Amino acid sequence: MSDYYIKIIPAGSDRRISPQTADRAVKYLQSCIIAYSVEAHIYETPAFVDCGGYLQDISCPYCGKSLFTEWWTEAMNKAYENNFRKLDIKTPCCNKDSSLNELQYDFPCGFACAEIDIMNPREELMEECIIEVEKLMNTPVRIIYSRV
Template sequence: MSDTYLRFVPYDSHWYPDEPAAAAAIKVARELFPLAEHVAVELEEGLTFFDAGANTESIHCPFCGSDIEEWWGDAMDQGAASRFEDLSVTTPCCQKPTSLNDLRYIWPAAFGVCALTVVDPGVTSLASEQLRTIEQAMDSPLKAIWQHL
């Protein structure tokens, strides 16, 4: 059986909510996704890559749009060697500095130290109003990541 994880990851990869904001975000997510199996704020010990799992289609340069998936594997290996303390990279196609977090992931992915996670949310899409409601509760702009395992 497969699972779907809807993760809300702050755009600032080092930001995490205080306890009241985390509790508020969990409450809102439970109201928005009443069929969910589990809702929690996960706090990681270091930067973690929250990917789309089987949903992942491709990875592109944020500047020129080139497919950089083949290069990305080596860039991730180098980042992992430093526990992702430095996400800085130079794109292989146009030689511009950027971050592993700022690459264009199809489906979205992000690095972060926390995520609001909704396991099997019972929906297959997210309305912009729902995202804004969770962002207000968590007090941070968030990237929605649909992970399929």
């Protein structure tokens, strides 16, 4: 049986939050949603926070062409070499500047120095909870749904 996660990450790949801020957000979420667990993870460098088995496609933010190809794998490998500190890319289809974090992931994915994982929630995360987490973390967030 697989596990389902709601992952909350800062929208900016290099946006950092303190362990104390993460703890406050976790405590708030524990009061906001029924789940098996709610945990925070803080990383020294950005990490790729993916949607697991939900990933269907990755496309160009400019023209919509699918980039879920060897090109994306090579771009990820190159970014991994510098611990995802440099995510800048040039899209192969449009030859435009972008970043791995700006590609259109279907389902959403992202890069982050912090994430909060809600494991096996029994309900959906309400919009007012997301707004409060953004206030607690002092940053806009992305929501990533993941099945592993």
